[in-house]
Amino acid sequence: MKTAVKLRVQGECPSHSLSEITVRDTGLKIDEPVERGGTNLGPTPTDTALAALIGCTNVIGHKCAASLGLDIGKLDISAVCDFDRRGVTLEEEIDVPFQRIALKVITSNAVSDTDLVRLAAEVAKFCPLAKLFRQAGTIIDEEWVSASA
Structure with missing residues (x-):
């Protein structure tokens, strides 16, 4: 198995807010809400980043559970972010926009x-999106809950 690969994503951007993204043979739209000048055809770029964290937590969570011999069933995952908008509004440069x-x-x-x-602990070690956020300075408060709780 290769240890390094190239990830390829293509985007066509027909307007200032809409990006039509193609990945392999699938795609998604990233857009801004109407109140910010978009057409609301998809999540915002920042929403998409949070969604990617959820997707990655799901995939790596199941891989880690299997390696630990745990049957976790399906996962329900939510993410709530304290986001500093001063950067995206061009008010000032923000080093850590995804604060928590x-x-x-x-x-x-x-x-x-x-x-x-x-x-x-295993997911924190191996989830590339969680690592990306943490290394950028974002604090991730994780709560893992069992169905029995």
Whole structure:
């Protein structure tokens, strides 16, 4: 297996706010809401970044659970971000726009608290999106909850 690969994404941008993204044979639209001059055809770029964190937590969470021998079932994941908008409004440069993310992960199967702590630690080590946010200075407060809680 290759240890390094090129990720390829193409974007066509027919307006100042709309980006039509193609990845492999699928795609998505990234846009701004109407009140900010967009057409609201998709999530904003910042919303998309949070969505990517949720998707990555799901994929890496299941891989880590399998490596630990845990049956976590499906995950319900939410992310709430304290976002400093001064940068995107061009008011001033902001070093850490995504200041804090509250990430809540709920397993559908019962998992012990001890196993949830182990799982969360493994996901933190291997989730590239969580690493990207943390290395940029974002604080991620994770709460892992079992269906039995």
